[in-house]
Amino acid sequence: MSTGRRITLLVAIVLLVFLAWRFIRPMNIFVVEDRFAWPVDTSAVPAVLGDLRAAQCGACHQEFYKEWQTTIHSQAWTDPYFQADWQFDDRQHICRLCHTPLDRQQPHKVLDYRDRAKWQPIMEDNPDFDAQLQHEGVTCAACHFRDGRIVGVLGDTDAPHPVKQLTSANEVCVRCHVVNGDSWDTFFRFPPCGTVAEIRETAGSEPVSGELSVTDIAALGCVDCHMPAVERPLVAGGPVRKARRHLWRGGHDPAMVKKALTVEFVERTLSNTEMRTFVLNIANTGAAHYVPTGTPDRHFSIQLRAVSALGETIEEEDILLKRHVMWRPFIVDLWDTRLPRGEQRSYTLAVPRDSGAMAVEAVVRYHLLDESRRQRIGYENTTPIAYEVFRRRITLSAGGGGQ
Numbered sequence: 001m002s003t004g005r006r007i008t009l010l011v012a013i014v015l016l017v018f019l020a021w022r023f024i025r026p027m028n029i030f031v032v033e034d035r036f037a038w039p040v041d042t043s044a045v046p047a048v049l050g051d052l053r054a055a056q057c058g059a060c061h062q063e064f065y066k067e068w069q070t071t072i073h074s075q076a077w078t079d080p081y082f083q084a085d086w087q088f089d090d091r092q093h094i095c096r097l098c099h100t101p102l103d104r105q106q107p108h109k110v111l112d113y114r115d116r117a118k119w120q121p122i123m124e125d126n127p128d129f130d131a132q133l134q135h136e137g138v139t140c141a142a143c144h145f146r147d148g149r150i151v152g153v154l155g156d157t158d159a160p161h162p163v164k165q166l167t168s169a170n171e172v173c174v175r176c177h178v179v180n181g182d183s184w185d186t187f188f189r190f191p192p193c194g195t196v197a198e199i200r201e202t203a204g205s206e207p208v209s210g211e212l213s214v215t216d217i218a219a220l221g222c223v224d225c226h227m228p229a230v231e232r233p234l235v236a237g238g239p240v241r242k243a244r245r246h247l248w249r250g251g252h253d254p255a256m257v258k259k260a261l262t263v264e265f266v267e268r269t270l271s272n273t274e275m276r277t278f279v280l281n282i283a284n285t286g287a288a289h290y291v292p293t294g295t296p297d298r299h300f301s302i303q304l305r306a307v308s309a310l311g312e313t314i315e316e317e318d319i320l321l322k323r324h325v326m327w328r329p330f331i332v333d334l335w336d337t338r339l340p341r342g343e344q345r346s347y348t349l350a351v352p353r354d355s356g357a358m359a360v361e362a363v364v365r366y367h368l369l370d371e372s373r374r375q376r377i378g379y380e381n382t383t384p385i386a387y388e389v390f391r392r393r394i395t396l397s398a399g400g401g402g403q
């Protein structure tokens, strides 16, 4: 073999090995920032906060405790979808740092990281591990406990525990919900978890149309939409204060998802003798970030259909509003048909006048994840993974006129 050929062969082998490795390597899907690279330190807890469990806070702050119990935050660890995904992803340690962020929620202590990207922790057993607290996921202390104190925004309360005042309530959300995805081998703007970064300006580039440029955390608006304002005492018998409900509704709540959208399905009045055209207008009018937001599993499906008197489908249009990501060998954002803030889209269904259609209908469904992924990760759901957020049927009169 000539030297030239040998070099070509060598390069080819190296390339093949590299690509093969890209197909089997563990995937580092986001940049591990210092913000969440370490668990929250709870080594110095004031006696009044006891074991830091939610029930402890709930003994005094009952309303807050009751609301939190109804939320996904309280299930961030036990959530069967998270559990299935986590097992599927080889139970990576990094997931714990947002889904169970307190040090004592974790069976291991993180001593340091072996690599600069912080994907390989050096760990040892954690004698302070509290399995019950682990099951509380994003518990009260996950958001409220910092450096031996309780963080809040009121600043004028009379609390039996030390308090530290935050300048903005949204600071609390940023730790887990605004995460970066840029690294040398990733070609996506937002990683799969904690993806509300889309609300923030992408550094060094023009924000995509509809993305909000926010550098000021106070202007993010998270708590305005996700923690409705309420006037109530913080503890039984305490003074009534300007507080916020602890609800954090999102993709698991049909009412919240509907709030994000303005949808209508109408006939377009065009003078076309052969066709009637029906239009679904759908707009993101209620969220400051993309809709749907969150993991790329979340999506909408839109089905527009013309049906005969016997219920047979005559014409059909199917549309997905979804973020498509290629994961291997390289992570690349392929295309994104979700709705950025303020954006409206229109989708049409054309029906020949002589088609015999008796009605047209539009259905919009929200999906937490799709069926094929559910099966792949072995998630046995007991609650629905998709639900309807809009349905409208227009009956067609035989003459081809109005509704």
Ligand code: HEC
Binding pocket: 048, 049, 052, 056, 057, 058, 059, 060, 061, 140, 141, 144, 145, 150, 151, 152, 153, 154, 155, 156, 157, 158, 159, 160, 161, 163, 233, 234, 235, 238, 239, 241
């Ligand atoms: C022994 C009762 C008690 C316990 C236990 C307790 N708190 Fe409080 N907390 C209070 C009282 C009383 C106030 C002040 C009420 C007022 O002045 O209206 C307060 C105030 C607060 C505030 C408002 C601080 C501010 O300035 O914005 C927050 C937040 C808070 N508590 C969170 C927690 C959390 C989280 C826990 C559990 C880790 C907890 N509390 C445990 C009694 C308690």
Ligand code: HEC
Binding pocket: 072, 073, 075, 076, 077, 079, 082, 098, 099, 101, 138, 142, 143, 169, 170, 172, 173, 174, 175, 176, 177, 222, 223, 226, 227, 248, 249, 250, 251, 252, 253
């Ligand atoms: C300690 C990390 C952490 C913090 C801090 C945090 N979150 Fe979350 N949040 C999560 C995780 C993890 C989930 C997903 C849980 C799951 O579904 O398994 C989540 C889910 C949500 C959801 C989705 C609910 C649904 O139906 O799927 C909303 C909305 C939300 N958070 C809003 C907020 C807001 C607003 C703040 C700030 C006040 C905040 N979060 C602070 C970790 C956090």
Ligand code: HEC
Binding pocket: 054, 057, 058, 061, 064, 065, 066, 068, 073, 138, 139, 140, 141, 142, 143, 144, 152, 153, 154, 169, 170, 172, 223, 227, 234, 242, 243, 244, 245, 246
């Ligand atoms: C996901 C983060 C998060 C979790 C979990 C959480 N809180 Fe809060 N909490 C906040 C934020 C943010 C505020 C400040 C809201 C505001 O007034 O703007 C707050 C405020 C409070 C206040 C002061 C009243 C108010 O609304 O400002 C109390 C009391 C409180 N929380 C208690 C609790 C208790 C008890 C739990 C657990 C049962 C809990 N919180 C869980 C984020 C959280």
Ligand code: HEC
Binding pocket: 173, 177, 196, 199, 220, 221, 222, 223, 224, 225, 226, 249, 250, 251, 252, 256, 257, 259, 260, 286, 287, 288, 289, 290, 291, 292, 293, 294, 295, 298
């Ligand atoms: C103008 C109101 C508004 C603001 C501001 C806003 N959201 Fe939302 N958010 C919504 C609505 C409506 C939905 C439901 C639609 C959906 O799930 O995409 C939602 C959904 C979510 C979800 C659900 C994702 C899932 O996987 O189910 C998360 C998480 C979330 N928001 C976090 C945040 C955070 C963090 C901020 C601040 C950086 C924020 N939001 C700011 C209105 C808002």
Ligand code: HEC
Binding pocket: 036, 079, 081, 082, 085, 086, 089, 092, 094, 095, 096, 097, 098, 099, 175, 176, 177, 179, 192, 193, 194, 195, 196, 293, 294, 295, 368
């Ligand atoms: C930086 C914080 C962070 C890390 C690290 C993280 N997550 Fe999440 N995760 C979130 C937040 C915030 C949400 C809710 C909003 C969303 O959907 O993005 C979430 C949501 C999810 C959901 C959707 C749950 C549901 O009920 O629909 C799954 C599944 C999930 N995470 C799995 C993982 C796995 C597996 C890992 C580790 C490889 C991981 N997460 C690491 C913050 C994080």
